[in-house]
Amino acid sequence: MEFDTIAAISTPMGEGAIAIVRLSGDKAVEIADRVFKTPGGKSLMQQPTHTIHYGHLHEPKTGEVVEEVMLSLMRAPKTFTREDVVEINCHGGIVSVNRVLQLVLVNGARLAEPGEFTKRAFLNGRIDLSQAEAVMDLIRAKTDRAMNVALGQMDGKLSRLIADLRQALIETLAQVEVNIDYPEYDDVEEMTVPVLLEKCSWVRDEIDKLLQTSSQGKILREGLSTVILGRPNVGKSSLLNSLVQENKAIVTDIAGTTRDIIEEYVNVRGVPLRLVDTAGIRETEDIVERIGVERSREALKEADLILLMLNSAEELSVEDERLFETIQHMDYIVVVNKTDLERKIDLNRVYDLAGKSRVVTTSILKEEGVIELEEAIAALFFEGQVEQGDMTYVSNARHIALLHQAKDVITDALDAAEAGVPVDMVQIDVTRTWELLGEIVGDTVQESLINQLFSQFCLGK
Ligand code: GDP
Numbered sequence: 407m408e409f410d411t412i413a414a415i416s417t418p419m420g421e422g423a424i425a426i427v428r429l430s431g432d433k434a435v436e437i438a439d440r441v442f443k444t445p446g447g448k449s450l451m452q453q454p455t456h457t458i459h460y461g462h463l464h465e466p467k468t469g470e471v472v473e474e475v476m477l478s479l480m481r482a483p484k485t486f487t488r489e490d491v492v493e494i495n496c497h498g499g500i501v502s503v504n505r506v507l508q509l510v511l512v513n514g515a516r517l518a519e520p521g522e523f524t525k526r527a528f529l530n531g532r533i534d535l536s537q538a539e540a541v542m543d544l545i546r547a548k549t550d551r552a553m554n555v556a557l558g559q560m561d562g563k564l565s566r567l568i569a570d571l572r573q574a575l576i577e578t579l580a581q582v583e584v585n586i587d588y589p590e591y592d593d594v595e596e597m598t599v600p601v602l603l604e605k606c607s608w609v610r611d612e613i614d615k616l617l618q619t620s621s622q623g624k625i626l627r628e629g630l631s632t633v634i635l636g637r638p639n640v641g642k643s644s645l646l647n648s649l650v651q652e653n654k655a656i657v658t659d660i661a662g663t664t665r666d667i668i669e670e671y672v673n674v675r676g677v678p679l680r681l682v683d684t685a686g687i688r689e690t691e692d693i694v695e696r697i698g699v700e701r702s703r704e705a706l707k708e709a710d711l712i713l714l715m716l717n718s719a720e721e722l723s724v725e726d727e728r729l730f731e732t733i734q735h736m737d738y739i740v741v742v743n744k745t746d747l748e749r750k751i752d753l754n755r756v757y758d759l760a761g762k763s764r765v766v767t768t769s770i771l772k773e774e775g776v777i778e779l780e781e782a783i784a785a786l787f788f789e790g791q792v793e794q795g796d797m798t799y800v801s802n803a804r805h806i807a808l809l810h811q812a813k814d815v816i817t818d819a820l821d822a823a824e825a826g827v828p829v830d831m832v833q834i835d836v837t838r839t840w841e842l843l844g845e846i847v848g849d850t851v852q853e854s855l856i857n858q859l860f861s862q863f864c865l866g867k
């Protein structure tokens with residue numbers, strides 16, 4: 407395929423130490439050569455692939471020096487886009503990076519659209535769609551574990567599994583065809599249905615397994631929605647602050663503080679938490695307060711994990727017991743706070759109410775117990791889980807939706823085959839399953855979808 411040469415800043419904007427302007431396309435080396443000079447005056451055109459060069463960027467017309475840079479030269483096809491790629495490493499800072507970008511744009515490159523580098527990698531056959539989407543996830547990954555999921559997917563783990571499933575479906579379809587085409591088999595149904603049932607059940611089970619990882623994959627991507635619940639003054643805000651201070655807060659564009667609800671992203675032992683401090687779940691007459699309470703209730707409904715805080719220095723109240731009731735069917739950890747004060751709470755009663763849920767005692771004031779709480783959170787999340795490396799996670803909403811559809815259709819096929827529906831009817835559903843799985847890796851997707859997907863990427867990737 408032939409494309410023009412594109413350029414973009416491929417490092418995050420801001421005050422980074424180094425920023426990279428990336429060029430990709432047939433004229434990448436030629437354009438770079440026009441604006442780049444080494445101290446020895448050698449031309450880039452003669453340089454071998456995968457080499458790094460030191461020199462200065464200058465305006466070809468005036469000779470004015472723009473920047474001191476390191477330049478990486480990578481010729482097709484062993485590059486990310488499978489095209490000639492030049493990466494110009496310059497000093498960070500918005501002004502200087504923009505000058506470099508302007509320089510290559512003036513000298514023949516076109517500004518890349520969001521996601522266009524990745525789109526080219528896809529269109530040039532370097533990566534499939536699920537891998538392209540992984541690139542985007544990688545850019546947005548909030549924790550190391552989330553990054554591992556994206557890396558695994560970029561590496562093609564999901565693609566290979568999908569390919570195996572599709573292969574099994576194709577084999578089934580071929581078998582059916584053969585049996586129908588050879589009249590010497592006097593009973594096509596008898597020959598075909600057992601094969602069909604076996605292969606299709608296997609495919610459905612594998613899809614099921616993938617879907618079971620989806621909630622965890624989604625959480626790794628988006629954060630475990632965690633609500634800190636408790637009566638006023640038990641220490642909810644103090645706990646939130648303490649967790650945020652001890653753990654790297656995750657930068658996010660999601661709306662933060664409001665009058666009644668506070669949200670923070672933190673990384674607790676590899677588990678990204680979306681922490682919500684509630685205004686308290688109470689009945690109220692006050693309209694303004696009611697809005698806060700309603701939002702709290704909503705947050706509670708969507709929560710993956712509750713941290714129920716109690717005050718050790720007070721007896722359990724009716725309200726505390728009611729909170730236990732509210733969350734009885736959810737995952738929660740009980741946090742008995744203010745252990746530095748004289749204890750009035752009946753801990754045995756607390757353990758009774760908590761049942762199987764963990765109880766952790768803390769004094770946020772004295773910075774005690776927070777590490778134990780973090781360990782309890784991580785344990786809850788990773789409990790009984792297979793080693794990270796062995797799992798293929800799906801975390802992408804588009805993939806999850808397609809897998810659900812594929813599962814429904816293949817289930818229809820299995821039901822129909824079992825009910826004695828003619829195999830050539832069942833074939834239709836099997837073919838449809840094959841198509842749906844193909845959409846995950848981009849085999850059967852329409853162009854409009856591809857454009858829409860890639861336009862979501864960050865500029866410069
Ligand atoms: P919230 O209303 O549940 O958010 O509670 P806050 O976090 O605002 O805390 C209420 C009060 O309790 C504040 O004065 C905190 O300093 C205090 N507090 C929080 N944690 C502890 C603790 O572990 N021990 C003691 N003695 N005081 C605490």
Ligand code: ZN
Pocket residue numbers: 642643644683
């Ligand atoms: Zn508070």
